[in-house]
Amino acid sequence: MYYDTPNMTIYLKKIIARRIPVIVITLLLVLSAFLFVKPDIVSSDTQFWLTDSKELQRAEAVDLTPHYITKVSVYMKDTVFFDTTLRELQLFDNLLKSQPGVQRVHSLFNENH
Numbered sequence: 001m002y003y004d005t006p007n008m009t010i011y012l013k014k015i016i017a018r019r020i021p022v023i024v025i026t027l028l029l030v031l032s033a034f035l036f037v038k039p040d041i042v043s044s045d046t047q048f049w050l051t052d053s054k055e056l057q058r059a060e061a062v063d064l065t066p067h068y069i070t071k072v073s074v075y076m077k078d079t080v081f082f083d084t085t086l087r088e089l090q091l092f093d094n095l096l097k098s099q100p101g102v103q104r105v106h107s108l109f110n111e112n113h
Contacts, residue, residue, distance in 0.1 A: 067103075072096070 015022060074089065096105045
């Protein structure tokens with residue numbers, strides 16, 4: 001069975017003739033979506049499924065602040081571990097502790113371990 005394909009050249013010529021306004025309108029729509037759409041709207045499905053969740057209510061009641069954890073690994077070329085190496089690593093540990101925003105440093109070189 002053969003269907004007659006409609007003549008689309010009329011519509012394509014109109015779009016091509018007005019391509020700059022079409023591009024601008026599309027960009028404005030995308031930009032306005034990023035600026036004005038709240039994430040709550042996107043996560044409304046999640047909120048719907050978790051409305052009666054006791055875990056969600058408990059998490060919201062606690063109002064926890066996020067903690068960012070970063071792992072720093074130190075690799076040594078020498079296989080021999082000298083007292084000077086230990087002092088340098090302890091100095092590095094103290095340097096990490098003195099950085100702004102650092103609350104706790106867990107390492108093998110501090111006095112807690």
